[in-house]
Structures are given as structure tokens and as C-alpha cells.
Amino acid sequence: MQEGDWDMEQDLRAAMKKFEAAGELLQVRKEVDPDYELSAVLWRAKRGPAVLFEKVKGSKMRVIGNVNNTRGKFAISLDLPRSEILPRLVHGMEKPVKVEVVSNAPCQQVVIERDIDLAKLLPAPRVSEKDAGPYLTAGILIAKHPETGLRNCSIHRMQVHGPDTLGVNMAPTHLSKMYQRAGELNEPLQVAVCIGNHPAVMLASNMYGRLGSDELEMAGALFGKPLQVAKCRTINMEAPAGCEIVLEGEMRPGELKEEGPFGELMGSYAFRGKRQVFHCKAVTMREDAIYHHVVGSNHPEHLLIMAMPREANIYKSAKVTFPRLEDINMTEGGCGLFHAVVSIRKTGEGEGKKAILTLLTLNDLLKQVTVVDSDIDVHDPVMVEWAIATRVRAEKDVVLFPDLKTNKLDRLANKDGTITKWGIDATRPLDLPAEVYEYATVPAEIMKKVERDWEQYLS
Numbered sequence: 001m002q003e004g005d006w007d008m009e010q011d012l013r014a015a016m017k018k019f020e021a022a023g024e025l026l027q028v029r030k031e032v033d034p035d036y037e038l039s040a041v042l043w044r045a046k047r048g049p050a051v052l053f054e055k056v057k058g059s060k061m062r063v064i065g066n067v068n069n070t071r072g073k074f075a076i077s078l079d080l081p082r083s084e085i086l087p088r089l090v091h092g093m094e095k096p097v098k099v100e101v102v103s104n105a106p107c108q109q110v111v112i113e114r115d116i117d118l119a120k121l122l123p124a125p126r127v128s129e130k131d132a133g134p135y136l137t138a139g140i141l142i143a144k145h146p147e148t149g150l151r152n153c154s155i156h157r158m159q160v161h162g163p164d165t166l167g168v169n170m171a172p173t174h175l176s177k178m179y180q181r182a183g184e185l186n187e188p189l190q191v192a193v194c195i196g197n198h199p200a201v202m203l204a205s206n207m208y209g210r211l212g213s214d215e216l217e218m219a220g221a222l223f224g225k226p227l228q229v230a231k232c233r234t235i236n237m238e239a240p241a242g243c244e245i246v247l248e249g250e251m252r253p254g255e256l257k258e259e260g261p262f263g264e265l266m267g268s269y270a271f272r273g274k275r276q277v278f279h280c281k282a283v284t285m286r287e288d289a290i291y292h293h294v295v296g297s298n299h300p301e302h303l304l305i306m307a308m309p310r311e312a313n314i315y316k317s318a319k320v321t322f323p324r325l326e327d328i329n330m331t332e333g334g335c336g337l338f339h340a341v342v343s344i345r346k347t348g349e350g351e352g353k354k355a356i357l358t359l360l361t362l363n364d365l366l367k368q369v370t371v372v373d374s375d376i377d378v379h380d381p382v383m384v385e386w387a388i389a390t391r392v393r394a395e396k397d398v399v400l401f402p403d404l405k406t407n408k409l410d411r412l413a414n415k416d417g418t419i420t421k422w423g424i425d426a427t428r429p430l431d432l433p434a435e436v437y438e439y440a441t442v443p444a445e446i447m448k449k450v451e452r453d454w455e456q457y458l459s
């Protein structure tokens with residue numbers, strides 16, 4: 001294959017170029033310590049630009065973070081207007097595109113098959129104070145079902161255990177089902193851990209399908225063309241051709257090792273426990289590989305990688321029974337897990353509550369839903385609170401649903417695995433005239449003009 005045959009639009013560097021052009025890439029030349037300091041910088045700039053660390057203590061590799069910390073960056077990476085993000089993600093789940101295998105992929109420019117020492121090779125940072133150690137947090141684990149051969153992708157925290165071993169927190173996922181089946185057949189499960197990916201590939205890896213629906217094909221749908229992949233060298237697996245680093249290896253039946261604690265999505269520590277182990281057999285990477293680090297805990301990058309695919313999934317399902325659903329935000333304060341704000345086009349009384357009920361039935365962890373009219377931007381917390389302040393009569397509009405099923409990620413859960421869920425119907429009551437709720441502001445066309453000509457006001 002000639003150089004340039006692979007699609008340079010599908011890799012992390014393509015996204016970085018777009019960030020740079022949009023003023024969304026900060027290059028840090030000061031040396032930073034991967035132990036806490038690097039994560040602290042990413043916390044300090046948590047809603048800011050992507051941060052490329054040029055000099056990381058003890059490593060030759062550059063490190064990037066805050067790649068997926070805002071919805072805007074995802075839009076930039078795919079040349080989308082903000083309003084098109086949700087429809088594109090829904091499209092990604094609905095219209096998968098088969099992958100295309102290429103040779104001479106950038107992710108295989110360097111091959112290491114002997115004397116692997118991951119702790120030395122990768123500048124894996126430490127994040128939260130009580131984490132068990134350095135963690136790989138942005139690795140997409142790609143595996144195939146031992147019987148069907150169908151691929152699965154998912155992201156899991158991986159603790160650096162030894163020179164060529166990593167702990168894996170699988171949770172009950174498609175990956176854990178495949179590992180379990182491999183174990184029943186007394187086989188190791190081959191896994192490729194892919195680090196340094198385009199935002200679309202990252203989000204696709206967390207998309208919701210059935211066991212056997214291929215997240216790499218969903219990434220293709222996000223790009224609107226096949227995702228290019230490389231054949232791994234030591235395992236029967238494919239990795240995104242443009243990714244920065246690939247760890248090829250396996251997880252063996254029955255092998256468990258103490259993993260954790262680690263600061264997780266809920267902003268508190270996941271406890272220590274016996275979990276699976278990944279054995280690395282080969283590392284392939286780019287010559288000047290960039291290591292992607294996602295800060296754990298409830299850092300916005302961590303939350304959004306999980307929340308955006310979840311929003312698309314819930315939206316897609318809710319839309320079937322509630323077609324007047326307009327938009328959804330799994331909020332940052334709600335850890336991207338527990339709280340949703342949705343907007344609807346209300347035509348009759350009771351529809352706000354119907355929307356609450358619909359959403360609560362779709363996802364076990366979701367426990368609070370706020371419904372607003374479509375004139376409210378669900379991503380603007382001030383306007384959402386304004387709707388609550390001016391459109392809610394609490395005795396009518398706050399509804400409780402005691403003892404619904406949740407899961408153990410919610411530590412407030414009752415012993416029987418339930419929790420009281422609730423909703424706020426902050427849509428306009430229809431018993432007052434529409435004028436009562438009319439938003440007082442400048443004419444829309446004037447606001448548009450000012451926005452369009454904004455630069456002129458700055459000079």
C-alpha cells in the first residue's frame with residue numbers, strides 16, 4: 001500500500017488539526033509529572049481546549065487529554081453543527097458500515113514483541129489520590145466472540161500490574177459475556193487494547209447495541225464511510241489503522257488479581273476487588289505515538305464518553321413511544337448517569353409526566369428526569385432552572401416513583417436493589433395563557449445578526 005492510502009480523516013491527529021484551527025488545542029511545553037500533576041492540569045482546564053503535553057517526566061511519549069471533554073469538540077472533529085450531534089449518534093447506532101482492512105497501517109510503524117515493559121513504555125498517569133496506581137483509561141478493548149467471531153469494542157479502566165500485565169475492570173458488559181464463554185470453552189480471550197483514537201471511534205466504542213453488533217461499524221457510520229482497520233500481528237483481531245498504540249494480548253480463564261480502588265464516574269472510589277488480567281504479547285504503535293489519557297472520576301471527558309452514546313440510546317428508544325421528544329442531556333452534575341433533562345413539544349396536559357415515565361423505564365441507573373418545553377436549551381443549566389422556577393407547581397409537577405430497579409453503581413440503592421426515582425415536569429401548564437410564558441428578549445433576527453457579526457463588535 002502506498003503511503004497516504006489510509007484515511008487520515010479518521011485518526012486522533014485529524015481531530016487535533018481541527019481543534020488547533022478552532023483554537024481548541026493547547027500545547028504545554030513545561031515538563032509535567034504523570035503522577036497527579038498531568039491530571040491536575042486537565043482538571044484545571046476541564047471545559048477548556050484539548051491539552052497536548054510535549055514533555056512528560058520519564059517518557060519520550062507526548063500525552064493528550066481533554067479530547068472529548070466538551071460536546072463542541074466532538075462536533076468540530078466531525079465538522080458538524082452542534083445541533084447535529086445527537087442525530088449523528090443515533091444514525092451511528094442505526095446504520096453500521098462495514099470496516100475496510102488496510103495494510104501498512106500507521107499503528108504498526110513500530111513493533112515490540114519482546115521484553116515488553118508497559119510501565120516504562122507508556123506514560124500512564126495517576127489520577128485520584130487514593131487510586132491503586134497508574135491506570136490506562138482511554139484504551140478501547142476489541143475482542144471477538146469465541147463462537148460467532150463477531151467483534152465487540154468497549155472502554156475499561158486498566159491498572160498497570162506488572163511489566164506485561166494490566167488489571168481489567170470489565171463490569172457486566174458484552175466483553176465480560178465473551179470472556180465468560182471463552183472460559184467455558186477453556187480458551188483465553190484475545191484482546192487488542194487501542195489507545196489514541198479519533199473522538200468518533202471513542203464514542204462509538206461506548207455505543208449500545210446487542211451482543212454481536214460491531215462498534216467499529218458504528219464508528220464507520222459516524223464518519224459516513226468504512227473505518228479503516230489493520231490486522232493485528234499476533235492475534236486474530238483488527239485495530240483502527242490510524243490509532244496511536246495497540247497492545248495485543250489475551251485474558252486467561254479464571255485468572256483474577258486484586259484491582260482498585262479507582263476514582264470512578266460517580267466521583268467516588270470504586271472498591272478494590274478481584275478482577276481479570278490482560279497479558280500483553282506485542283505492542284505496535286506509531287513512530288512518535290501520542291498517548292491519550294482520560295482523567296477518571298467525574299471529569300467531563302470521562303462523563304461525556306459515557307453519556308453521549310447513552311443519550312443517543314435513550315433518545316432513540318424514547319422517541320418510539322414519545323415522538324414529540326426533542327433533545328436530551330445526561331447532565332454533568334448527574335455524573336452522566338443519574339439525571340436527564342429532556343425537551344418536548346408539548347401539545348396536551350400530562351405529556352411532561354408521560355415523558356418522565358417513558359425515560360425512567362428505559363435505563364436502570366437513570367433516577368431523575370426534568371422535562372422542559374422545546375424553547376429551553378437542555379444544555380443550559382440556568383435556563384433549565386429558569387423553567388423550573390417559572391413553570392413548576394411542585395405539588396402537581398414533582399412526581400415520585402418509589403422502589404424502582406437501579407443497579408449497584410448507585411450506592412444509595414436499597415438492599416433489594418431499588419431506589420425511588422423522580423421527575424420534574426417543568427413544561428408550561430396549559431391552564432394559563434401562552435403569553436404568560438413568552439420569553440422576553442430581543443427580536444430573534446437581531447440576535448442572529450449580532451451573533452453572525454460578532455467579530456465586528458470586538459475590534
Ligand code: MN
Binds near residue numbers: 213
Ligand atoms: Mn457491544
